[in-house]
Amino acid sequence: MTRIASPRIAGYAALAALGLFAGLAAGRVELVALGAPFALATVVAAAAGREPRLAASLAAERERALEGDEVGLTLELSSATGASRADVLVLLPDELTTARPNPRAVRLAAGETRTLELPLRCGRWGAFAVGPALVRARDALGFHAWETRLGVPAPLRVYPSVETLHALLPPLETQVYVGNQVSRAHGEGIEFADVRPWTPGDRVRRVNWRATARRGELWVNDQHPERNTDVVLFLDTFAEVERRGRGTLDLAVRAATSLAHRYLQRKDRVGLVSFGGFLSWLLPASGTQQLYRIVDSLIQMDIVLSFAAKGVDFLPPRSLPPKALVIALSPLLDARSAAALLDLRARGFDLVVVEVSPVPFVDPGKGELADLSYRLWRLSRESLRARYERAGVPVVEWLDGVPLNVPLEEVAAFRRYARPARA
Amino acid sequence: MTLAVLAVLVYGAVLADAVLHAHGLGTLVGEIGSLGLLFLALALVRGVEELLPAAMVCLGGAYTVAVYVHGAPLDERAPLVAAGLLLCCELAAWSVDERLRIAAERAVVRARAVALAALVGGALAAAALVIAVAAAPAGRGLVWTVAGAAAVVLALALAARAGQR
Numbered sequence: 001m002t003r004i005a006s007p008r009i010a011g012y013a014a015l016a017a018l019g020l021f022a023g024l025a026a027g028r029v030e031l032v033a034l035g036a037p038f039a040l041a042t043v044v045a046a047a048a049g050r051e052p053r054l055a056a057s058l059a060a061e062r063e064r065a066l067e068g069d070e071v072g073l074t075l076e077l078s079s080a081t082g083a084s085r086a087d088v089l090v091l092l093p094d095e096l097t098t099a100r101p102n103p104r105a106v107r108l109a110a111g112e113t114r115t116l117e118l119p120l121r122c123g124r125w126g127a128f129a130v131g132p133a134l135v136r137a138r139d140a141l142g143f144h145a146w147e148t149r150l151g152v153p154a155p156l157r158v159y160p161s162v163e164t165l166h167a168l169l170p171p172l173e174t175q176v177y178v179g180n181q182v183s184r185a186h187g188e189g190i191e192f193a194d195v196r197p198w199t200p201g202d203r204v205r206r207v208n209w210r211a212t213a214r215r216g217e218l219w220v221n222d223q224h225p226e227r228n229t230d231v232v233l234f235l236d237t238f239a240e241v242e243r244r245g246r247g248t249l250d251l252a253v254r255a256a257t258s259l260a261h262r263y264l265q266r267k268d269r270v271g272l273v274s275f276g277g278f279l280s281w282l283l284p285a286s287g288t289q290q291l292y293r294i295v296d297s298l299i300q301m302d303i304v305l306s307f308a309a310k311g312v313d314f315l316p317p318r319s320l321p322p323k324a325l326v327i328a329l330s331p332l333l334d335a336r337s338a339a340a341l342l343d344l345r346a347r348g349f350d351l352v353v354v355e356v357s358p359v360p361f362v363d364p365g366k367g368e369l370a371d372l373s374y375r376l377w378r379l380s381r382e383s384l385r386a387r388y389e390r391a392g393v394p395v396v397e398w399l400d401g402v403p404l405n406v407p408l409e410e411v412a413a414f415r416r417y418a419r420p421a422r423a
Numbered sequence: 424m425t426l427a428v429l430a431v432l433v434y435g436a437v438l439a440d441a442v443l444h445a446h447g448l449g450t451l452v453g454e455i456g457s458l459g460l461l462f463l464a465l466a467l468v469r470g471v472e473e474l475l476p477a478a479m480v481c482l483g484g485a486y487t488v489a490v491y492v493h494g495a496p497l498d499e500r501a502p503l504v505a506a507g508l509l510l511c512c513e514l515a516a517w518s519v520d521e522r523l524r525i526a527a528e529r530a531v532v533r534a535r536a537v538a539l540a541a542l543v544g545g546a547l548a549a550a551a552l553v554i555a556v557a558a559a560p561a562g563r564g565l566v567w568t569v570a571g572a573a574a575v576v577l578a579l580a581l582a583a584r585a586g587q588r
Binding site for chain 2: 006007008011012013014015016017018019020021022024026028029030031032033034035036037038039040041043044084085087101103104105106107138140141142
């Protein structure tokens with residue numbers, strides 16, 4: 001505990017000395033009387049300098065919350081010797097706000113335990129440590145202050161809110177396990193695909209009697225089997241553009257959460273690759289546990305500045321399974337990620353690029369030169385987009401404020417009318 | 424803000440009293456007091472407690488000039504002036520403490536107000552005691568002067584020690 005004495009104690013002592021000496025030298029008792037209160041105040045200040053012996057504990061109502069939720073935080077503060085005034089400030093990240101006053105000043109009697117409630121509003125996703133509490137105790141007249149940090153920070157994970165997606169992107173190819181996605185292949189399933197001549201081993205219930213009667217030989221129905229898909233969410237974390245707390249990474253994380261939630265609901269396997277200064281991945285898996293793993297990983301995602309050359313070769317092969325649909329969420333700001341995506345396409349992955357547009361977050365600047373450079377930058381982005389389209393990769397621009405459904409529908413339309421290019 | 428205004432009002436009241444009793448040297452007393460007011464204003468605006476003693480030295484000096492000009496053997500208003508000086512200082516210090524926007528409970532404000540009232544009351548009593556002891560018919564001479572000097576040194580040593588703790 002750090003003790004801080006008010007500078008006015010020394011000032012009062014000096015005033016008392018001045019009054020007494022001046023009174024003695026001038027032979028005027030009034031000057032002694034002027035110094036007497038300050039001498040008394042100095043003695044009172046010395047007597048008041050007792051350490052308040054504070055203790056505190058911090059506890060959050062729960063460890064997990066959604067964006068926009070309110071989480072109660074409780075601070076229990078006690079003092080063995082009492083404190084006339086204790087200023088308490090619970091250190092909060094910028095993303096968490098409270099309607100209650102923070103800091104606040106409370107009075108503690110000796111041995112009393114005060115419970116301070118602090119309802120926290122989770123404004124933005126992230127993994128946070130709430131606290132510790134900075135406490136400054138003072139004596140009754142503020143002659144002395146004792147400052148300390150109390151309480152162990154309480155962990156709080158705030159998950160991004162999930163956007164409702166009307167439709168998901170179907171992959172070009174499905175996997176071998178049973179799922180909810182109608183496969184393009186023929187086999188056992190529900191959806192009708194085609195009719196074909198009977199072959200030994202076909203069940204009688206699959207015989208199409210109308211076609212058989214018309215052609216004079218046995219014909220059977222073929223179906224599309226329902227299979228699962230592997231989806232890899234590929235997040236570009238090399239660079240971001242941010243303005244007033246919102247940025248491309250924020251949008252990408254929100255989109256990835258919504259996509260992971262929806263694909264996992266559909267019993268697909270979802271994996272995650274964070275491709276940036278700090279490389280990380282989650283192997284594709286299905287289930288609620290995988291959703292928590294992905295979201296936990298997403299909320300800790302950050303931009304790590306790095307100049308090291310990186311390619312998809314650095315990723316373990318199992319993180320990008322064959323026939324997987326790779327949905328890249330990238331602001332297309334870093335040449336390394338742009339090249340890695342083209343490399344993925346060249347390796348035959350079913351790639352979709354959702355360009356989290358940095359344009360709304362960029363200030364074009366003023367003046368002819370700024371205008372020219374801004375236009376050149378926009379043109380270079382257009383050219384990069386054209387490169388992807390030439391490689392048969394659907395690339396859509398996603399602007400802040402636009403629902404994620406819009407770029408997904410654009411990709412679906414692109415796939416409907418454009419034949420996938422073979423690398 | 425209220426505390427700062429109160430501190431300035433108390434300062435102004437003590438200064439006005441000194442100016443009124445300074446007769447011909449009212450301007451000089453006013454000038455010395457104004458310099459102190461400048462220190463006080465600086466302390467309040469910039470939140471520098473260290474300037475408060477300087478303001479009190481100026482106000483005390485203005486009062487001393489007034490006492491000399493008045494010529495009375497013993498000024499009975501001295502305890503009130505002394506308590507006024509301390510009250511002004513404490514109000515200003517409280518105002519500086521409240522510069523940080525911290526929502527304080529009513530009990531916290533009440534505790535400081537009570538403590539301040541007790542301190543000012545005690546200061547008034549101490550100053551009155553000094554005046555009363557001085558007014559009492561006691562002996563004069565070298566022995567009393569030495570005893571007074573010894574008391575001053577002892578009081579200062581105690582104050583210095585208390586200030587260091």
